[in-house]
Amino acid sequence: xxxxxTIFRNYYRxxxxxxxxxxxxxxxxxxxxxxxxxxxxEKQLYNKEESDLRPYLYTSVRNSxxxxxxxxxxxxxxxxxxxxxxxxxxxxxxxxxxxxLIEKETYEKIHQAIDELPDVQKEVVLLSRFEGLRNxxxxxxxxxxxxxxxxxxxRALATLxxxxxxxxxxxxxxxxxxxxxx
Amino acid sequence: xxxxxHYENLIARYLNGECTEQEYKELLAWAGEDPVNRKTFxxxxxxxxxxxxxxxxxxxQLVSFYRDQLERRAKTRISYWKQAVxxxxxxxxxxxxxxxxxxxxxxxxxxxxxxxxxxGSRSAMTxxxxxxVKLNSGSELAWFTDGKSSRREVRLSGEAYFEVNSDPGTPxxxxxxxxxxxxxxxxxxxxxxxxxxxxxxxxAEGSISLQFAGSDKKIDMKPGDHLRYxxxxxxxxxxxxxxxxxxxxxxxxxxxxxxxxxxxxxxxERWYDVKISFKGEDLNSxxxxxxxxxxxxxxxxxxxLKLTTPIDYRRITFREFEITYRSS
Numbered sequence: 351x352x353x354x355x356t357i358f359r360n361y362y363r364x365x366x367x368x369x370x371x372x373x374x375x376x377x378x379x380x381x382x383x384x385x386x387x388x389x390x391x392e393k394q395l396y397n398k399e400e401s402d403l404r405p406y407l408y409t410s411v412r413n414s415x416x417x418x419x420x421x422x423x424x425x426x427x428x429x430x431x432x433x434x435x436x437x438x439x440x441x442x443x444x445x446x447x448x449x450x451l452i453e454k455e456t457y458e459k460i461h462q463a464i465d466e467l468p469d470v471q472k473e474v475v476l477l478s479r480f481e482g483l484r485n486x487x488x489x490x491x492x493x494x495x496x497x498x499x500x501x502x503x504x505r506a507l508a509t510l511x512x513x514x515x516x517x518x519x520x521x522x523x524x525x526x527x528x529x530x531x532x
Numbered sequence: 533x534x535x536x537x538h539y540e541n542l543i544a545r546y547l548n549g550e551c552t553e554q555e556y557k558e559l560l561a562w563a564g565e566d567p568v569n570r571k572t573f574x575x576x577x578x579x580x581x582x583x584x585x586x587x588x589x590x591x592x593q594l595v596s597f598y599r600d601q602l603e604r605r606a607k608t609r610i611s612y613w614k615q616a617v618x619x620x621x622x623x624x625x626x627x628x629x630x631x632x633x634x635x636x637x638x639x640x641x642x643x644x645x646x647x648x649x650x651x652g653s654r655s656a657m658t659x660x661x662x663x664x665v666k667l668n669s670g671s672e673l674a675w676f677t678d679g680k681s682s683r684r685e686v687r688l689s690g691e692a693y694f695e696v697n698s699d700p701g702t703p704x705x706x707x708x709x710x711x712x713x714x715x716x717x718x719x720x721x722x723x724x725x726x727x728x729x730x731x732x733x734x735x736a737e738g739s740i741s742l743q744f745a746g747s748d749k750k751i752d753m754k755p756g757d758h759l760r761y762x763x764x765x766x767x768x769x770x771x772x773x774x775x776x777x778x779x780x781x782x783x784x785x786x787x788x789x790x791x792x793x794x795x796x797x798x799x800x801e802r803w804y805d806v807k808i809s810f811k812g813e814d815l816n817s818x819x820x821x822x823x824x825x826x827x828x829x830x831x832x833x834x835x836x837l838k839l840t841t842p843i844d845y846r847r848i849t850f851r852e853f854e855i856t857y858r859s860s
Contacts, residue, residue, distance in 0.1 A: 355594065358590070358593075358594055358597065359590055359594070362590050362593055362594075363584055363590060364584075366593075367581050367582070367584070367585070368581075370581070371578075371581055375650065375653075376650075377648075377650060380593065380596075383593075384593070384596070384597055384600060387597055388597075388600070388601070391597075391601065432553070432556035432557040432559070432560040433556045435560050435564075436546075436556065436559065436560050436563065436573075439563060439564075439570065439573075439574070440574055440577060443574055450578050450581065450582065451578055451579060451581075451582035452578075452581060452582045455582065457584060460582055460583060460584075464583065475583065478547075478548055479580070479583045479584075479585055480583075480584075480585070482585065484548060484550060484829075484831065485544065485545065485548050485550055486550075486831060487847070497541055499544075500540070500541040500544035500545060501537065501540055501541060501544070503544040503547070503548075504540035504541070504543055504544045504576065505540075507547075507576045507579045507580055508575075508576065508579075510579050510583075511575050511576065511578075511579045514579070514582075
């Protein structure tokens with residue numbers, strides 16, 4: 351396997367999910383990541399040390415995503431405005447230079463942290479994220495109320511967060527976000 | 533006042549794309565009112581994102597990467613527009629926001645602008661002449677521009693509702709594989725998905741004239757007319773349209789009257805970006821009339837269907853469902 355393909359296989363998934371934190375749809379996220387890999391390919395950056403390449407990849411995805419967002423022309427917007435605003439909230443945080451867990455941690459560490467979760471929590475994480483099941487389906491499968499599944503999922507993520515982040519606090523953001531009142 | 537517990541559940545639903553529109557608003561209000569809430573929301577979301585999801589083939593992406601490299605060399609890419617919609621998880625339940633975005637992909641002046649709407653989404657846009665177009669799931673609209681001239685010409689595959697600005701001097705042309713529609717200023721719907729056995733045009737207001745591919749004859753349509761072209765038999769029929777249900781999709785509604793089971797399934801597939809197979813008794817002997825707003829999830833729709841039809845459903849894979857006839 352060529353050096354390029356190794357890098358591609360090792361990083362595509364993380365970079366895709368990272369890009370998806372900025373843009374709204376899968377296609378755009380794929381395009382952004384593919385473009386970054388074009389740079390890697392054309393400039394032969396795959397020969398670089400991984401310790402240099404890794405930050406380069408995330409920074410490139412972040413910069414091109416922010417650039418993409420900035421230059422897109424919003425022609426029309428309709429439906430689920432609240433959802434768009436929640437997304438903006440997240441984007442603003444990442445644009446401030448705050449690092450995502452995806453960027454900070456390797457998959458090995460994330461998997462390991464999941465492994466160490468209490469069984470009831472691990473179960474819902476595996477079923478929802480890896481198997482893509484709905485909360486409702488998980489509830490049916492485990493024969494517990496949907497609320498319980500939701501609570502377990504939240505708790506599992508909170509536990510994971512704590513395990514994975516030594517300094518578990520984001521820089522709090524100030525400034526008001528537009529809040530919908532009705 | 534709700535307990536924190538309530539918001540924990542809300543966040544869990546958000547992550548799995550299961551919030552109703554009302555719940556999105558509630559979550560936004562909660563996250564917006566207090567930095568601590570915001571931090572909780574963002575941290576939990578970030579943790580969720582960091583766990584790799586299941587449905588992503590890296591090998592497919594690698595193939596696509598190499599294909600792009602070849603194309604890049606083979607031709608200079610024209611610039612094109614890309615369209616962005618809501619988060620992947622949200623696509624699953626058809627809750628969608630359409631945002632049109634531009635992305636430069638080369639240096640050659642634009643000659644064709646392409647709008648794409650993925651399955652499970654809908655989008656609205658305004659063309660440079662002020663005409664408005666709403667595009668239904670899985671549709672593509674190409675808009676030709678050649679710099680100075682005021683040419684108004686688009687190519688459509690899929691389904692679109694047009695509100696064309698009046699300009700008698702410059703007719704607005706919509707090309708499809710089956711026919712071309714010529715208009716000056718009017719509102720109409722065209723449905724021309726490649727995988728449908730038919731394509732159709734419905735006129736809400738004004739007048740249009742329609743010309744089949746490879747024919748000289750022009751057919752003039754009046755408001756309320758619905759033209760349906762049968763692709764196999766190569767025949768067409770004009771009847772009085774049920775305009776409301778033909779174009780309900782443009783307002784985010786899913787409205788249907790007396791449609792066959794197979795057609796219902798096809799519409800649900802596009803609307804929710806899922807695959808639905810069905811077998812058993814001749815389900816096609818059932819016809820359906822109903823109305824959904826787009827906040828229902830596919831689960832709720834299937835559950836509703838189950839109440840009215842003797843069927844069972846189960847999920848096979850990530851986005852695949854199987855419907856079976858339940859004999860009583």
